[in-house]
Amino acid sequence: MLEIQNLTKIYDGGTVALRNVSMKVKDGEFLVIIGLSGSGKSTLLRCINRLIEPTEGRIIWDGVDVTQLSGEELRKTRRHIGMIFQQFNLVRRSSVLTNVLSGRLGYVSPWRSAVGRFPKKDVEKAMGALRQVGILDQAYKRADELSGGQQQRVGIARALMQDPTLILADEPVASLDPATSHSILRYLEELNREKGVTVLCSLHFLSLARAYATRILALKDGEVVFEGSPAEIDDARFKEIYGEDAIQVEIR
Amino acid sequence: MSAEEDRRQEIPGRRRGLFSSRRLILGIVVAVVVYAFAWQITEIDLKKLVTGAPDMVHIVKQLLQPDLLTRDKEYQRAYADFQVPCGTASPQQPAASESEPYLVLSYLCGEPGQPLGVEGFNFRPDTKGILRWIPPVGTRRSLKRIDADSEGHFAVGIAIPDVPASEELQEIEVELKWDVGLPYPSDTTKIVLSKMVQTIMLAMMATTVGVFLAVPLSFLAARNLMSKYRSTMIVYFLIRGVFNIVRSIEPYIWAIIFAVWVGIGPFAGVLALGMHSIAALGKLYSEQVESIDPGPIEAIQATGANALQTIVYAVVPQIVPPYIAFTIYRWDINVRMSTVIGFVGGGGIGFILIQWVNLLQYKKAGVAVWAIVIVVWTMDVVSSWVREKVV
Ligand SMILES: Nc1ncnc2c1ncn2[C@@H]1O[C@H](COP(=O)(O)OP(=O)(O)OP(=O)(O)O)[C@@H](O)[C@H]1O
Numbered sequence: 140m141l142e143i144q145n146l147t148k149i150y151d152g153g154t155v156a157l158r159n160v161s162m163k164v165k166d167g168e169f170l171v172i173i174g175l176s177g178s179g180k181s182t183l184l185r186c187i188n189r190l191i192e193p194t195e196g197r198i199i200w201d202g203v204d205v206t207q208l209s210g211e212e213l214r215k216t217r218r219h220i221g222m223i224f225q226q227f228n229l230v231r232r233s234s235v236l237t238n239v240l241s242g243r244l245g246y247v248s249p250w251r252s253a254v255g256r257f258p259k260k261d262v263e264k265a266m267g268a269l270r271q272v273g274i275l276d277q278a279y280k281r282a283d284e285l286s287g288g289q290q291q292r293v294g295i296a297r298a299l300m301q302d303p304t305l306i307l308a309d310e311p312v313a314s315l316d317p318a319t320s321h322s323i324l325r326y327l328e329e330l331n332r333e334k335g336v337t338v339l340c341s342l343h344f345l346s347l348a349r350a351y352a353t354r355i356l357a358l359k360d361g362e363v364v365f366e367g368s369p370a371e372i373d374d375a376r377f378k379e380i381y382g383e384d385a386i387q388v389e390i391r
Numbered sequence: 392m393s394a395e396e397d398r399r400q401e402i403p404g405r406r407r408g409l410f411s412s413r414r415l416i417l418g419i420v421v422a423v424v425v426y427a428f429a430w431q432i433t434e435i436d437l438k439k440l441v442t443g444a445p446d447m448v449h450i451v452k453q454l455l456q457p458d459l460l461t462r463d464k465e466y467q468r469a470y471a472d473f474q475v476p477c478g479t480a481s482p483q484q485p486a487a488s489e490s491e492p493y494l495v496l497s498y499l500c501g502e503p504g505q506p507l508g509v510e511g512f513n514f515r516p517d518t519k520g521i522l523r524w525i526p527p528v529g530t531r532r533s534l535k536r537i538d539a540d541s542e543g544h545f546a547v548g549i550a551i552p553d554v555p556a557s558e559e560l561q562e563i564e565v566e567l568k569w570d571v572g573l574p575y576p577s578d579t580t581k582i583v584l585s586k587m588v589q590t591i592m593l594a595m596m597a598t599t600v601g602v603f604l605a606v607p608l609s610f611l612a613a614r615n616l617m618s619k620y621r622s623t624m625i626v627y628f629l630i631r632g633v634f635n636i637v638r639s640i641e642p643y644i645w646a647i648i649f650a651v652w653v654g655i656g657p658f659a660g661v662l663a664l665g666m667h668s669i670a671a672l673g674k675l676y677s678e679q680v681e682s683i684d685p686g687p688i689e690a691i692q693a694t695g696a697n698a699l700q701t702i703v704y705a706v707v708p709q710i711v712p713p714y715i716a717f718t719i720y721r722w723d724i725n726v727r728m729s730t731v732i733g734f735v736g737g738g739g740i741g742f743i744l745i746q747w748v749n750l751l752q753y754k755k756a757g758v759a760v761w762a763i764v765i766v767v768w769t770m771d772v773v774s775s776w777v778r779e780k781v782v
């Protein structure tokens with residue numbers, strides 16, 4: 140269970156990215172966050188694993204207030220939260236395998252991993268993760284030699300290595316074509332349904348959100364403007380979230 | 392006429408003003424004067440391109456015949472006596488021999504300027520040599536080239552040289568000279584090789600100095616790392632400023648400065664190139680730090696990695712390959728520069744090259760030039776190959 144209470148983020152420049160956001164996410168949910176560009180989706184997701192320091196508010200995950208953690212405790216918490224990024228955020232010059240293995244860094248001995256050594260069972264686990272996302276044959280290629288879709292699979296495999304109970308996905312398919320988008324989101328859906336991993340995913344397209352979400356949260360100018368099931372978003376709601384001039388684009 | 396049209400009328404008029412014929416003529420006159428002055432002051436003299444060409448051709452020819460290899464020599468000599476003028480001592484024709492080389496003169500005493508025939512027998516066939524006149528006092532003179540035929544025979548005519556009259560006998564020497572054994576590196580080659588080693592080591596030391604100081608400084612000169620506080624920003628501007636100033640001073644100038652400071656020699660070269668390398672590498676490195684993609688750092692942190700792991704897995708892979716590439720690139724430049732830094736007192740092969748050029752020993756200089764060409768070219772190929780591999 141993830142509970143966010145009165146979360147506010149004000150950036151150094153004075154931009155208020157989140158304004159008093161509160162919400163609850165039950166274990167096993169697939170929550171999709173929608174909203175216009177700049178509405179605060181990325182900020183919200185990054186506050187949850189403290190890649191961004193919240194200005195105010197509390198984030199309680201499994202009974203622990205994440206905002207109070209520091210150092211070792213924060214790292215221990217982070218290692219159970221997988222994160223997937225729009226730009227994949229792979230280390231481009233490293234091999235696919237190294238990128239996947241880096242998902243294990245929170246668990247292994249810092250000194251051994253600092254010289255590039257991982258336990259054998261972690262290497263096997265990485266191979267397993269690559270097999271799961273269907274790119275085992277790419278393991279020894281450099282990450283930047285892969286296509287966008289393949290790179291995002293590496294990103295998922297990296298998250299899988301963390302044995303996550305929560306996955307934060309920040310627009311994971313925004314740089315991919317529709318068919319590839321679906322295949323990536325299906326991996327997340329599979330994880331969510333079969334392993335019970337809670338997924339928080341921001342998406343641009345409402346059609347995609349409808350197809351995968353168990354629940355939708357909409358942000359506008361840093362505030363929650365909608366929270367409910369996909370079916371509840373009608374034309375009026377849509378205009379409320381995206382503005383009067385917006386039209387729906389379907390992605391199938 | 393509307394205001395709009397008015398303006399349209401006006402603009403071309405003003406344009407014409409700018410390029411009015413009076414200004415144009417004035418401009419041309421000024422340009423002609425400036426160029427005429429420049430022509431004078433730079434002492435341009437196209438005639439010299441033609442009149443100087445033979446000298447140039449001569450030098451190039453010598454450079455193209457570098458004194459690279461040498462072979463051991465063997466000599467064969469024979470002598471004959473002669474008297475100037477005829478007097479009491481009566482010189483003898485050398486004794487004929489079956490196997491030994493000997494000379495026969497057309498006569499045995501005479502006055503300077505008279506023609507004299509010299510014939511040789513039993514010399515080494517098909518071998519070249521020289522005929523010398525050795526007076527009893529004073530310097531010997533080379534009078535004639537000798538070319539023994541397939542039977543080891545030759546016959547040449549000389550004029551008796553203008554030697555002072557003497558009771559004592561003059562001596563005529565014929566010396567044939569030929570190569571034996573395999574060619575081996577000449578002394579010049581050995582000097583060039585040892586200086587080349589010095590040159591490459593000089594470049595290596597300079598690059599090493601540059602790397603060791605530029606790596607830490609590059610972080611202090613990276614805006615993204617230093618922009619947080621005012622104090623760090625001051626450090627950033629200071630280091631950037633120093634980099635720019637040091638870089639804008641040519642390594643040759645640094646070499647002159649350091650040659651005065653620590654004396655002419657390779658150490659001055661190391662300091663000069665090292666100095667320039669710190670600034671050049673520092674700038675390249677810091678730009679690399681500035682262009683680090685924060686995405687992977689964020690992603691690695693999100694996995695629960697600690698600071699060390701984040702550096703090893705997200706920062707190092709991003710900056711080390713380009714650092715290596717820039718370092719090799721710099722070493723390449725340093726090797727190139729170290730070959731000529733000796734011209735201004737920086738040691739290495741340039742130092743010996745400029746000496747040979749000043750002494751007009753172009754065949755020796757040729758060896759140095761070829762060595763430089765080979766080393767620079769090799770370095771170029773190797774460095775671009777390694778850079779391709781690394782990045
Ligand atoms: N590092 C930062 N410093 C200052 N302001 C920021 C920073 N990151 C984001 N912002 C501002 O915060 C607001 C919310 O940004 P955020 O990236 O969370 O939006 P988003 O919903 O993810 O948008 P997008 O769909 O374009 O990714 C924006 O106004 C943005 O300009």
Ligand SMILES: [Mg+2]
Nearest residue numbers: 180181182310
């Ligand atoms: Mg975003």
